[in-house]
Amino acid sequence: MRKKVIAGNWKMNKLAADAKQFVADAAGKLPKSENVEAIVCAPFLYLPELVKQTEGTDLKIAAQNMHYEENGAFTGEISPSMLKDSGVTHVVIGHSERRQYFAETDETVNKKVHAAFAHELTPIVCVGETLEQREANETNSHVEKQVRAAIAGLAEDQVAETIIAYEPIWAIGTGKTATSEQANEVCTHIRQVVAKNVSEKAAEQLVIQYGGSVKPANVDELLAQSDIDGALVGGASLEVDSFLQLVEAGTK
Numbered sequence: 001m002r003k004k005v006i007a008g009n010w011k012m013n014k015l016a017a018d019a020k021q022f023v024a025d026a027a028g029k030l031p032k033s034e035n036v037e038a039i040v041c042a043p044f045l046y047l048p049e050l051v052k053q054t055e056g057t058d059l060k061i062a063a064q065n066m067h068y069e070e071n072g073a074f075t076g077e078i079s080p081s082m083l084k085d086s087g088v089t090h091v092v093i094g095h096s097e098r099r100q101y102f103a104e105t106d107e108t109v110n111k112k113v114h115a116a117f118a119h120e121l122t123p124i125v126c127v128g129e130t131l132e133q134r135e136a137n138e139t140n141s142h143v144e145k146q147v148r149a150a151i152a153g154l155a156e157d158q159v160a161e162t163i164i165a166y167e168p169i170w171a172i173g174t175g176k177t178a179t180s181e182q183a184n185e186v187c188t189h190i191r192q193v194v195a196k197n198v199s200e201k202a203a204e205q206l207v208i209q210y211g212g213s214v215k216p217a218n219v220d221e222l223l224a225q226s227d228i229d230g231a232l233v234g235g236a237s238l239e240v241d242s243f244l245q246l247v248e249a250g251t252k
C-alpha cells in the first residue's frame with residue numbers, strides 16, 4: 001500500500017526564528033504512524049539548521065528548488081550536491097510559480113529530476129493546468145505532456161520513487177479547491193500515463209499528491225480518493241496546528 005505524503009511548502013515565508021520554532025513544535029508532535037510521511041519544504045537559508053533540528057524525528061526537510069548543474073558559474077543558484085550535503089531528503093521541482101516567474105520549462109524540470117536522482121534526493125515534481133486550459137478541455141493532455149517530459153529517461157524504479165504533485169494553477173492560493181472528484185480524475189490519468197509509458201508496477205508505487213488550497217477542512221475528502229496519496233500544501237502549512245492536522249489526516 002502507498003504511504004500518504006504530506007508536504008508543507010512554505011514558499012518565500014518565515015524568518016529564521018519562526019522557522020526554527022515551527023520545526024521545534026511540529027517535530028515532536030507528529031503522529032506515530034507508518035502510513036504517513038511529513039515533509040517541510042523550507043527556504044534554502046534554513047535547510048542545514050532545520051535538518052539538524054529534525055535529527056531523530058520523523059519530520060523530513062526538503063528544498064523548494066535547485067539547479068541541475070553540479071557546480072560552476074551560476075550566480076545565485078544551489079546545486080544538487082549542496083542540497084545532499086545539507087541533509088535534505090526531497091526537493092520540489094517545477095512548481096508552477098517557478099514555471100511562471102522563473103522560466104522553468106519541461107526540459108529544465110527533466111534535467112533537475114535526473115540530477116535529483118543522481119544525488120539520492122527524492123523529487124516532488126509539480127504539474128497542473130491553468131484555468132484557460134481547464135476550460136478548453138486540455139487538462140489531461142497538458143498534464144500528460146508535463147508528466148511524460150518530467151520522467152523521460154528515468155529508470156522504472158526511479159519513476160516509482162518519484163512523487164508527482166498535481167496542482168491545478170487556478171486552485172493555488174485562491175481558496176478554490178478542485179473538487180475531490182476533479183482532483184482524483186487527473187491523478188488517475190497521471191497514473192494511467194505512467195502505466196502506459198513506464199510500467200504498471202511503477203504506476204502502482206508512484207505517490208501522487210494533490211495541491212491547491214488544501215486545508216484541514218477539505219483534506220479528508222481529498223485523501224479518501226483512490227489515486228490521491230497526499231498533499232502539497234502552501235498556506236495551510238504555515239501554522240503548526242493546521243500542518244499537524246493535515247499530517248494526522250494522512251494516518252487514516
Ligand SMILES: O=C[C@H](O)COP(=O)(O)O
Binds near residue numbers: 171233235
Ligand atoms: O506548493 C503548494 C501549492 O502551491 C499550494 O498552495 P496553497 O495550499 O497555498 O494553495
